[in-house]
Amino acid sequence: MTNSINQFIKGGLGLLFLVFMAACSQIEDQAIPAQNDLKLIPEVLKTMETEGDVNNSNARKSAGRTFATFNAALGKSGLASVFSRNDLTVFAPTDAAFAELGLNPGNIGDLEGLTSILLYHVVAGSVFSTDLVEGFVPTLNGAGVEISLMNGPKVNESNIILVDKQARNGVIHGIDAVLLPPSDNIMELVNNNENFTILKAAIEAAEIENIVANTPNITVFAPTDQAFIDLLNSLPEVDTLEDLVAFLGGTDGLISVLAYHVFADGRVFSSDLTDIEITMFSGDKVTIDTSGPKLIDLGGGESNIIDTDIQGNNGVVHVIDRVLLNL
Structure with a gap:
């Protein structure tokens, strides 16, 4: 039974992507430093910012992209340790993306279903932009997100606007909208x-x-x-x-x-x-x-x-x- 399931879910649901570098060529890359120079994911989120506009016609424009609300949400939900101890790929919404929902570091802890929403932004293992392929990927929430590459890389309906910010225990990609997991059973x-x-x-x-x-x-x-x-x-x-x-x-x-x-x-x-x-x-x-x-x-x-x-x-x-x- 186990063997047939492994064949059925080809490549394994946990082994996520292959090479698709061209689709990510128009979004901003981050240099990958030596592993011993890296910080953990929550620490990296505190310092993440890009200046200027990204050369991506699908991306929403802003003077800079910060992730203070997402990082605050980790603390409010008690998930900071999960994001520090496991090998993860994080699709992190910008502060501007949370602001569109009326959310900021001060009120993010009041969001109903916060833990479930945060886990919907996380995939097991380190997956870089050069590894993205189209299709569904299971998140730590249990539900899947859909990766699409035509007209610029996206996760569900959110544009990937920043890629490959490496942390000691994974990698972070910036996105321009908050991902909301399915709510109905x-x-x-x-x-x-x-x-x-x-x-x-x-x-x-x-x-x-x-x-x-x-x-x-x-x-x-x-x-x-x-x-x-x-x-x-x-x-x-x-x-x-x-x-x-x-x-x-x-x-x-x-x-x-x-x-x-x-x-x-x-x-x-x-x-x-x-x-x-x-x-x-x-x-x-x-x-x-x-x-x-x-x-x-x-x-x-x-x-x-x-x-x-x-x-x-x-x-x-x-x-x-x-x-x-x-x-």
Whole structure:
């Protein structure tokens, strides 16, 4: 099982990037001093400032870029020791970025969810600008950030405006907007999506709402309403969800089918998909075919992945156009 997961999450979710130097050529580099001359990340943040404008058409302009609010947040949250003792890559918002949210060193400690927000700006290991590639990267928050390189490097919608400020225990990149982690859990995502009304009803019929809402680090392949309608139309004398539950042998059968749509061993983003057979939460196999991309269930049925990387605070959702069956 461990080997298949390691193959499925190609390269390992913790081994983040390869070389993409050209995309970072327009942002400001910092000279990398000898290792014994370096300070720890919180100490480096206290002194970080660049003068003048960066030659990047996407970057917000200011006379200088300081990081006092981010550094103050580390102290207020009690995370300074975490940022001092571990090998990390930090995407640090400027003071101007926090100011756009009305935040400064004096009031940053009052921000709800401060610890979660700060951890959403941190990736394990030292990743320099020359190592960035497009795709999702897991943060210490658990949720992923998306790296994009077209039209200048970005993290989610925030421009990377300063790169490769090295610390003794990692590297800091400056960004021009605060990154906000997903706030809804997966059950809330289902509840709020008009294409998941039947899936919502099925989860409620199975009485597993709390499991969907609170199980951490899961990947859900969520069938649309049309996928359920197509399934009902394909089965004789099955017209309603109640009929489907009876067809599946009762609530336990429904739970098994729903569990067949969940990969419970980590958050797997579209950029991590590779051709492999994996084991779902139900204990049954499903095959990933990246040529679609699509999933192939035990009966050989194919389900296209039609939308990807919808993040909740406890996992990620991909949308599929056919219900997977493990009958």
